[in-house]
Amino acid sequence: MQVSLRSAPDGPESHGGSPALVSGTSLRCSCTYEGWGHGTYNSSPCVQESVDAYLISLKVPPRHASCPAVEPTG
Structure with a gap:
């Protein structure tokens, strides 16, 4: 599973990276x-x-899944 940061200037999305391929599938x-x-x-x-x-049940997130930003504390 790949989790990328939209705001990371050197993250996978900035280099046109593709989502991680689930082993043994085309997912x-x-x-x-x-x-x-x-x-x-x-x-x-x-x-x-x-x-x-994903790690516990191999449940693949929906296509184009995203999570909203959470303001850091401390």
Whole structure:
């Protein structure tokens, strides 16, 4: 599973990267986080839920899935 940052100047989207291919299938598995920073897994409950669903149950997020930005705290 690939999680990319829309705001990252050097992220996969800025280089025309394609979603990760799910092993043994023709499915593309990705989610875009609309926020900023690095280490997106802990930045957004939405990202955590998408990644967990994939890693635990192999549930692929919908095509063009995205998660809204969450204002950092602290």
